[in-house]
Amino acid sequence: DFDPDVAQFGVQPETFVWTDAGRQRRYTPDIRLETVGGEVIYRQVKLATRLAADPTLGGRLRAIEAECAARGARHEMWLDTDIRRQPRLSNARRLRATVAVLAAENHHAIHTIITRLPFPSNLGAAAEALGG
Structure with missing residues (x-):
């Protein structure tokens, strides 16, 4: 990503x-x-x-x-x-943090935010809407 x-x-x-x-x-x-x-x-x-x-x-x-x-x-x-090693290490850390946000207890909030995005949208817009 x-x-x-x-x-x-x-x-x-x-x-x-x-x-x-x-x-x-x-x-x-x-x-x-x-x-x-x-x-x-x-x-x-x-x-x-x-x-x-x-x-x-x-x-x-x-x-x-x-x-x-x-x-x-x-x-x-x-x-x-x-x-x-960098830059892959920082990418892996960012991915790990992103996956943590996708925990089950956050699904409702994520769904609400994503359904309000204009479509079509890109991954950058979704990331920004979800707080980076």
């Missing part, structure tokens, strides 16, 4: 299924995003220690990248150590 190059994104958007050596393999990306320029990127978030222990993701990384390419997209691997 805070990256000006991102037009839209979805969490665990789809599952890729393919056959490898007679076995059915599956992979669900963590994030699918589309940039304002129309590029599609599938992102996977991994612990750096886990990736270091298994850099091919059980032999699936090459197939995952091929599945992304077949969809006209690219694959990115983000490590927990990357997310803990």
Whole structure:
């Protein structure tokens, strides 16, 4: 939400299924995003220690990248150590604070505010109406 190059994104958007050596393999990306320029990127978030222990993701990384390419997209691997550095760290903190506001006890107030917005509206207008 805070990256000006991102037009839209979805969490665990789809599952890729393919056959490898007679076995059915599956992979669900963590994030699918589309940039304002129309590029599609599938992102996977991994612990750096886990990736270091298994850099091919059980032999699936090459197939995952091929599945992304077949969809006209690219694959990115983000490590927990990357997310803990700026600017991603401040973005993650802002997202965490935003999610806290979405707690069940705030749903009625949020609904009231959002239904009063003119439509169509954008995310910036909604954020401003909800107090940033």
